[in-house]
Every structure is written in structure tokens, then in C-alpha cells.
Amino acid sequence: xxxxxxxxxxxxxxxxxxxxxxxxxxxxxxxxxxxxxxxxxxxxxxxxxxxxxxxxxxxxxxxxxxxxxxxxxxxxxxxxxxxxxxxxxxxxxxxxxxxxxxxxxxxxxxxxxxxxxxxxxxxxxxxxxxxxxxxxxxxxxxxxxxxxxxxxxxxxxxxxxxxxxxxxxxxxxx
Amino acid sequence: xxxxxxxxxxxxxxxxxxxxxxxxxxxxxxxxxxxxxxxxxxxxxxxxxxxxxxxxxxxxxxxxxxxxxxxxxxxxxxxxxxxxxxxxxxxxxxxxxxxxxxxxxxxxxxxxxxxxxxxxxxxxxxxxxxxxxxxxxxxxxxxxxxxxxxxxxxxxxxxxxxxxxxxxxxxxxxxxxxxxxxxxxxxxxxxxxxxxxxxxxxxxxxxxxxxxxxxxxxxxxxxxxxxxxxxxxxxxxxxxxxxxxxxxxxxxxxxx
Amino acid sequence: xxxxxxxxxxxxxxxxxxxxxxxxxxxxxxxxxxxxxxxxxxxxxxxxxxxxxxxxxxxxxxxxxxxxxxxxxxxxxxxxxxxxxxxxxxxxxxxxxxxxxxxxxxxxxxxxxxxxxxxxxxxxxxxxxxxxxxxxxxxxxxxxxxxxxxxxxxxxxxxxxxxxxxxxxxxxxxxxxxxxxxxxxxxxxxxxxxxxxxxxxxxxxxxxxxxxxxxxxxxxxxxxxxxxxxxxxxxxxxxxxxxxxxxxxxxxxxxxxxxxxxxxxxxxxxxxxxxxxxxxxxxxxxxxxxxxxxxxxxxxxxxxxxxxxxxxxxxxxxxxxxxxxxxxxxxxxxxxxxxxxxxxxxxxxxxxxxxxxxxxxxxxxxxxxxxxxxxxxxxxxxxxxxxxxxxxxxxxxxxxxxxxxxxxxxxxxxxxxxxxxxxxxxxxxxxxxxxxxxxxxxxxxxxx
Numbered sequence: 001x002x003x004x005x006x007x008x009x010x011x012x013x014x015x016x017x018x019x020x021x022x023x024x025x026x027x028x029x030x031x032x033x034x035x036x037x038x039x040x041x042x043x044x045x046x047x048x049x050x051x052x053x054x055x056x057x058x059x060x061x062x063x064x065x066x067x068x069x070x071x072x073x074x075x076x077x078x079x080x081x082x083x084x085x086x087x088x089x090x091x092x093x094x095x096x097x098x099x100x101x102x103x104x105x106x107x108x109x110x111x112x113x114x115x116x117x118x119x120x121x122x123x124x125x126x127x128x129x130x131x132x133x134x135x136x137x138x139x140x141x142x143x144x145x146x147x148x149x150x151x152x153x154x155x156x157x158x159x160x161x162x163x164x165x166x167x168x169x170x171x172x173x174x
Numbered sequence: 175x176x177x178x179x180x181x182x183x184x185x186x187x188x189x190x191x192x193x194x195x196x197x198x199x200x201x202x203x204x205x206x207x208x209x210x211x212x213x214x215x216x217x218x219x220x221x222x223x224x225x226x227x228x229x230x231x232x233x234x235x236x237x238x239x240x241x242x243x244x245x246x247x248x249x250x251x252x253x254x255x256x257x258x259x260x261x262x263x264x265x266x267x268x269x270x271x272x273x274x275x276x277x278x279x280x281x282x283x284x285x286x287x288x289x290x291x292x293x294x295x296x297x298x299x300x301x302x303x304x305x306x307x308x309x310x311x312x313x314x315x316x317x318x319x320x321x322x323x324x325x326x327x328x329x330x331x332x333x334x335x336x337x338x339x340x341x342x343x344x345x346x347x348x349x350x351x352x353x354x355x356x357x358x359x360x361x362x363x364x365x366x367x368x369x370x371x372x373x374x375x376x377x378x379x380x381x382x383x384x385x386x387x388x389x390x391x392x393x394x395x396x397x398x399x400x401x402x403x404x405x406x407x408x409x410x411x412x413x414x415x416x417x418x419x420x421x422x423x424x425x426x427x428x429x430x
Numbered sequence: 431x432x433x434x435x436x437x438x439x440x441x442x443x444x445x446x447x448x449x450x451x452x453x454x455x456x457x458x459x460x461x462x463x464x465x466x467x468x469x470x471x472x473x474x475x476x477x478x479x480x481x482x483x484x485x486x487x488x489x490x491x492x493x494x495x496x497x498x499x500x501x502x503x504x505x506x507x508x509x510x511x512x513x514x515x516x517x518x519x520x521x522x523x524x525x526x527x528x529x530x531x532x533x534x535x536x537x538x539x540x541x542x543x544x545x546x547x548x549x550x551x552x553x554x555x556x557x558x559x560x561x562x563x564x565x566x567x568x569x570x571x572x573x574x575x576x577x578x579x580x581x582x583x584x585x586x587x588x589x590x591x592x593x594x595x596x597x598x599x600x601x602x603x604x605x606x607x608x609x610x611x612x613x614x615x616x617x618x619x620x621x622x623x624x625x626x627x628x629x630x631x632x633x634x635x636x637x638x639x640x641x642x643x644x645x646x647x648x649x650x651x652x653x654x655x656x657x658x659x660x661x662x663x664x665x666x667x668x669x670x671x672x673x674x675x676x677x678x679x680x681x682x683x684x685x686x687x688x689x690x691x692x693x694x695x696x697x698x699x700x701x702x703x704x705x706x707x708x709x710x711x712x713x714x715x716x717x718x719x720x721x722x723x724x725x726x727x728x729x730x731x732x733x734x735x736x737x738x739x740x741x742x743x744x745x746x747x748x749x750x751x752x753x754x755x756x757x758x759x760x761x762x763x764x765x766x767x768x769x770x771x772x773x774x775x776x777x778x779x780x781x782x783x784x785x786x787x788x789x790x791x792x793x794x795x796x797x798x799x800x801x802x803x804x805x806x807x808x809x810x811x812x813x814x815x816x817x818x819x820x821x822x823x824x825x826x827x828x829x830x831x832x833x834x835x836x837x838x839x840x841x842x843x844x845x846x847x848x849x850x851x852x853x854x855x856x857x858x859x860x861x862x863x864x865x866x867x868x869x870x871x872x873x874x875x876x877x878x
Contacts, residue, residue, distance in 0.1 A: 046638035079576040122637040134614030224494040265583040286558015288498035297824040303489030325487035326558025
């Protein structure tokens with residue numbers, strides 16, 4: 001979020017008998033016109049109630065593998081041709097050793113591609129300022145809505161107060 | 175796919191024939207090699223613990239037992255293999271077969287993994303376990319044409335490549351082809367029995383290249399498939415004892 | 431100390447499992463500090479030995495022609511083998527969705543990273559000129575000379591650097607949520623460290639889904655890497671022309687041996703963690719029993735491989751290979767060979783096969799003997815093979831390790847212990863979120 005936003009957050013139990021129906025609450029907020037990207041459910045553990053979304057991670061992993069495969073072969077051939085040793089009649093570009101190194105580079109590149117995908121998809125990175133909820137504990141979740149302005153924040157607060165009387169916090173974040 | 179040795183049939187290809195029948199095991203070649211190639215003297219303690227360096231050694235193989243035995247002296251140096259097992263295993267390309275067929279060791283490039291030493295079936299490669307010293311007056315006889323090896327690198331017989339290079343440069347300066355017997359490595363030069371014969375396989379019509387093709391020549395450990403450029407000549411004759419054991423039947427009788 | 435990890439602020443008096451698992455990070459005992467000092471001294475001595483060896487020459491070791499490789503390569507293969515504990519086991523357990531794995535995976539993955547760091551040093555330690563180790567890397571020099579891609583040692587370079595990268599990521603990614611927890615419960619330099627390492631992990635559901643997917647996908651790739659790494663290590667030997675090394679069985683044989691010793695290392699380390707950090711509630715007898723069953727499988731597999739290797743050599747009766755064979759079975763190295771069989775099979779088999787004996791104590795004893803046995807196995811492969819030369823003139827059974835080799839080998843054990851000790855002080859050694867911390871209450875044994 002580039003401009004200053006007001007975060008309204010609600011702390012709820014997500015396990016046991018009093019567990020809140022978080023997906024339903026998210027759905028309600030969305031129907032009230034809150035954009036989906038502004039709604040976040042934070043938890044210390046993955047919540048089974050939210051289904052897995054589609055991801056291109058495996059495809060990008062494959063793309064990374066392909067990149068590593070081609071890159072390794074190109075690099076190895078170029079390097080070998082660049083310094084032509086006398087091989088005493090053996091082929092200068094040896095296929096099997098090339099394959100061994102290419103295999104390693106393929107898998108490495110695939111892993112790095114998946115890592116990159118993860119960091120971009122999950123918006124991870126060292127530079128971002130923390131919009132943290134250190135009070136969050138196991139067995140509970142925080143429903144957080146980043147509002148555009150005070151008016152929307154007020155609406156969201158009222159909406160959430162009707163849903164659950166739990167502790168609510170409002171913070172202005174940069 | 176690609177072969178970088180495109181000029182192999184023009185350049186000479188150096189090789190050696192060892193006449194086992196002539197070798198007396200006198201070890202002059204071992205000493206000459208040590209002097210020529212600045213091979214360090216490691217001392218008695220190291221010698222007792224397998225720490226000697228000998229580019230050329232005499233393997234004394236005893237056959238038979240008690241009083242009924244034969245001794246065979248076999249000079250063994252680097253066999254200068256065409257398919258050298260030591261070469262592909264070096265991670266830094268410190269050893270390769272050069273354009274004239276000599277398997278060379280690049281001292282400056284060697285990092286000392288010692289993999290080549292393990293992969294040499296002839297154990298013709300030696301490692302510099304220490305920085306060795308030449309106590310005076312031995313330092314005076316050091317050959318200025320050969321570099322002194324530091325600790326931590328491999329070394330081995332180079333067919334006296336400094337002599338080969340010097341002769342080739344000389345011939346080039348004088349704008350003439352290299353003569354057949356111009357080059358002698360130190361071992362061959364010093365052999366009193368002339369058991370070590372050095373020459374060029376590619377020399378057309380040369381005596382050495384003719385002798386090299388003799389099917390009677392043997393190689394050491396042919397089963398490893400290294401295709402060495404050192405071949406051994408050994409007279410194969412039926413032992414007198416076997417002749418004596420043959421039945422004394424006249425040939426004519428059998429034919430009839 | 432300014433850096434404190436505090437209990438959750440809102441729950442006063444009630445300790446959750448998450449707090450219990452952060453406990454080892456909060457408090458260091460005097461014994462811990464003394465142990466650290468001791469280990470540092472041993473490692474310092476080993477570093478002196480290494481520098482001495484580099485300055486004087488490798489002649490200070492017991493290595494001589496034709497035994498060009500000895501203790502260092504044994505250590506190399508051994509530690510690379512230990513590194514298969516982690517990633518491979520944890521990846522297999524993850525992919526098969528074995529739910530008992532939760533308290534075990536992090537400990538295993540950490541072993542991988544540290545064992546690789548240690549093992550990966552040995553190709554440098556054993557070099558004749560270790561200061562030129564970087565020549566193995568393909569970097570553009572002014573002469574544009576590149577490394578030799580045909581050399582199995584060059585494959586090692588690529589394989590080990592790939593494996594180290596992959597296994598570090600595989601340790602790190604599942605740790606992200608726990609690092610975020612530590613970030614939220616700490617102050618001072620620790621807070622800054624965890625804030626950086628947790629990569630602004632918040633725990634949104636998108637993050638969770640993507641992380642779970644990434645771990646799952648990486649587990650599959652990491653298995654491919656781990657198997658290839660030890661196969662390539664075995665190819666250092668198998669690709670040579672040395673009679674007993676040049677063997678097709680070496681790839682799978684080494685991989686099986688690596689997993690074997692890896693599980694053993696994991697069991698030993700788990701037992702120590704359980705004892706030292708009072709993790710009895712998490713590392714339960716059933717975990718040891720389950721790992722014991724895996725270890726039993728690997729014992730049998732190892733026995734199968736050794737039998738297959740030995741019997742084919744013996745039946746073929748080729749003179750070159752029989753030299754090595756007899757030096758192992760009845761010759762110079764026989765006492766090591768039979769100790770290895772005792773340690774790897776005869777002692778652990780009953781301990782692991784009989785259910786009553788497959789207790790924590792039983793599995794730990796079996797694991798300790800297996801670790802010794804597997805080190806001996808690596809030695810038995812390296813040295814007798816090199817010593818038994820084809821030309822009988824060159825055979826030499828005189829190799830004995832000298833003090834630098836022994837010191838450096840012992841120091842690897844200390845380095846492993848030290849790295850692991852430091853790790854447990856900075857990172858939660860049991861995956862808190864995977865364990866499902868709410869489902870467990872804190873064990874009573876934990877003291878403040």
C-alpha cells in the first residue's frame with residue numbers, strides 16, 4: 001500500500017468451539033464492497049478453512065528448470081570451446097560429464113525459480129516495513145482490513161462490530 | 175564431436191621402446207633422470223615410508239622361488255598413454271596430452287587433488303609432499319632448463335620435454351627439419367646397454383617408426399586400455415626345460 | 431543481554447507450547463558456555479593443524495604414494511553422507527505426508543546444512559595447494575582457462591554447491607513462520623535479526639498457501655538433488671580405473687549408506703536435544719521407534735549392498751580386485767573391516783529388530799555404532815582400494831594417519847556440535863507451526 005491507509009483489525013479465535021467462521025466474514029465484507037486485496041486473514045498456522053488458490057509455481061519451476069538446462073549446456077559448451085585443450089583424440093565436448101553438470105544446474109535453477117515465485121506471490125522481502133501484529137497467538141486469527149479513508153474505516157468497524165464483539169484495533173499505517 | 179588435435183599427422187609423436195632383454199637393471203637411467211629433471215632427494219626416512227620421487231624406476235620382478243628363479247628388470251616411467259586415465263580426472267586441466275603426444279604436467283596450474291596419481295595404473299605420478307631442499311653442493315648441479323616444483327603439486331616423466339623443445343627450436347632457427355636421432359631423453363642417453371630407445375612414431379620411413387609397428391612389442395597392463403607410448407620388447411623363447419620334456423619322436427615318423 | 435525473547439504478552443502465567451519451544455533460545459546455561467569454549471579450542475587447534483599442513487606440505491600427513499587419499503577423503507564422504515539425514519529423510523516424510531515427522535524435520539534439515547558445510551570443506555583441506563581452491567570454480571580468468579568439466583571432482587563442485595543452496599533454502603523456508611514468531615516475541619539485536627530473516631512474514635492465508643506449495647515442490651526437487659549428490663561423490667571412485675573402486679554398484683551403495691548414516695546421526699542428535707533442552711513432550715519414544723524402523727530397513731539394505739559387492743568380487747576372482755578383497759577380509763585391513771560389519775550390522779540389527787529393544791536407548795546405541803561403522807566403511811573403501819595397486823611392485827599397506835589428520839577429523843565432530851549448539855540458540859529447533867502448537871500443552875519439565 002503506497003498511500004497511508006487505516007487498518008481495522010479484529011482478533012478472533014480460529015479453533016475450538018468458539019471458532020469464528022472466517023471465510024463467511026471475508027465473503028460478507030466483499031459483498032459490502034470492500035476490495036478483496038484489502039482484506040487479510042493473519043494466523044500463526046495455516047487455516048484449513050481457506051482453500052488452496054491456483055498458483056503458477058510449478059509451471060515457473062519447470063520454466064526455471066528449462067532455463068537452467070539450456071543455460072548450463074550453453075555455458076559449458078562456450079567455456080569448453082573458449083579454451084581448447086589437447087584431448088589426445090578424445091572429443092573436446094564430452095557429452096556425459098556435460099549431462100551430469102547440466103542435471104545439477106537444472107535442478108538448482110528450478111529451485112531458485114520457485115523461490116522467486118514464492119517471494120513475489122507471497123509478497124515476501126527484506127525491505128518492506130512491517131505491518132505487524134505481534135500479539136497474534138496460536139489458535140487465533142486476525143481479520144484485517146486496510147481502508148482507504150476514515151469513512152470506509154468507520155463503515156468497516158461497524159460491520160465488524162456486528163459480526164463479533166471481540167477486541168478491535170484501528171491503526172493508521174503508512 | 176570436436177577434435178582439437180588436427181595437426182597430429184604433421185607433428186612428431188614421441189615414443190619409447192624398452193628392450194627388456196638388454197636391460198641389466200643398472201639404474202643409470204634412474205640417476206640420469208634425477209639429475210636432468212631436478213628430482214628431489216627425499217632422504218632415508220621418506221624412502222622407508224614410500225616417500226621417494228622417481229620418474230624412472232626399475233621394477234625388479236622375481237619369478238619362481240628358491241634357487242630356481244628368474245629376475246626381470248623393468249624400467250617404468252610415465253607410459254605417455256594415448257588414452258591417459260590421469261588426464262580427464264584433473265579438475266583444473268593441469269595435465270593433458272600435447273600436440274606431440276607427450277602427456278605433460280602443468281606445474282603452475284596443479285592444485286594437488288592427487289586424483290591423477292590414484293588413477294594412474296602404473297603409479298608413475300609423484301606428489302611433492304614437502305618443499306624439498308638440495309643441500310650444497312647438490313644445488314650446483316641443478317638443471318636451469320627445468321623448474322623446481324613446490325610442495326603440493328604432482329610431477330612425472332615428461333620425456334625430457336625441455337630437450338625436445340630445445341632441439342625443435344634449434345631446428346627452427348636453422349630452418350631445417352628435425353633429425354631422427356637429434357633428441358635423447360636423459361634416461362636413453364645414459365643407458366649403457368642401449369635398452370631405452372626413443373623416437374618419433376610419425377617419422378616416415380624411420381628406423382624407429384618401423385620398429386614401433388612390430389607386433390611382438392608389449393605394453394604394460396594392456397587390459398586397462400590406456401594405449402601407452404612406451405612399449406616393451408621381450409624375447410619369447412621356449413625354455414630349455416620345455417624342449418627337454420618334448421617326446422623324442424622323429425618328425426618323419428609322425429608324418430608317415 | 432539486551433536481546434530478549436519474551437513470552438507472549440497477553441497470556442500471563444499460562445505457558446503455551448510455542449513458548450516452551452522458544453525456551454532453548456532464551457536461556458544459556460554455564461555448561462553451554464563452557465562447552466562452546468572447549469569446542470572452539472579444539473576447532474582452533476584443527477585450524478592450526480590445517481595452516482601448518484598447508485605451510486609445511488601434505489607430507490605431515492601419513493599419505494604417501496599410492497595412498498594419495500586417506501582420512502580427509504574419508505571424512506569428506508562421511509559428512510556428505512551424514513548430510514543425507516536431513517533433506518532426504520525430511521523430504522520423503524513430507525511427500526509421504528507422515529504426520530509423525532513434525533518434531534523431527536527441522537532437526538534433520540539443520541544436520542544437512544551443517545554436515546554439508548563441514549564435508550564441503552574437505553576437498554579444500556586435502557588439496558596440495560589449498561590457497562588455489564577457487565580454481566575449481568568456473569570463473570573467467572585473464573587467461574580464460576576454465577575448469578575441466580570431465581573431472582568427477584568438478585561434478586562434485588557443482589553438486590555440492592547445488593545441494594548446499596537447496597538444503598539451506600529447504601531449511602529456511604519452513605522456518606519463516608517461526609522466525610516471524612520469534613521476531614514478534616523478541617527485542618534488541620535478536621528482533622532486528624529475525625525481522626530481517628522473517629522477510630516480513632505476516633501469516634496471511636496467501637502466504638501460507640504459497641509457502642506450503644513451495645515446500646512441497648522443493649521436497650520433490652531436493653530428493654533428486656540429494657540422490658545425485660551422493661551418486662556423484664561415489665563416482666569420484668567409480669569413474670576411476672582403480673580396481674576395487676571401478677564398480678557400477680557404487681552409486682546406489684553410497685546413497686544407501688548415506689541415508690543409513692544420516693538417520694543414525696539424526697537419532698543421536700534428537701536424543702541429545704531431548705535430554706539437554708527437556709523436549710521429552712515433543713521428541714517421544716514413538717519418534718525414535720519410527721526412525722529405528724527406518725534405520726532397520728537401511729541396515730538390511732546396507733548388508734545387502736556389502737554382500738552384493740563382496741560376493742561379485744570374490745566370485746569373479748580377478749587378480750587385481752582380489753588384492754583389495756583379501757586385504758579387507760583377512761589381510762592388513764581385516765580388523766577394520768570386521769569391526770565395520772560388527773558396528774553396522776551385528777550390533778544394530780537385533781537392537782532395531784526386536785521391538786522391546788527399539789527404545790530410545792536401544793536406537794541411540796545402534797546409531798552410535800552405525801556412525802562409527804559408516805566412517806570405517808568409507809575408510810575401507812578409500813584406503814585399501816588405493817593401496818592395492820595393479821603392479822604388485824607399487825602395493826603399499828603402510829598408511830597410518832598422522833596427528834594433523836586425526837586432529838582435523840576429530841574437529842569436524844566438534845564443529846558439527848558447535849554449529850548445532852549455536853543454531854539451537856538462534857533458531858527454534860522444532861518446527862512450532864508444523865507441530866500445531868495449540869494442540870499441545872507445555873510440558874511440566876520446562877523451567878524458567
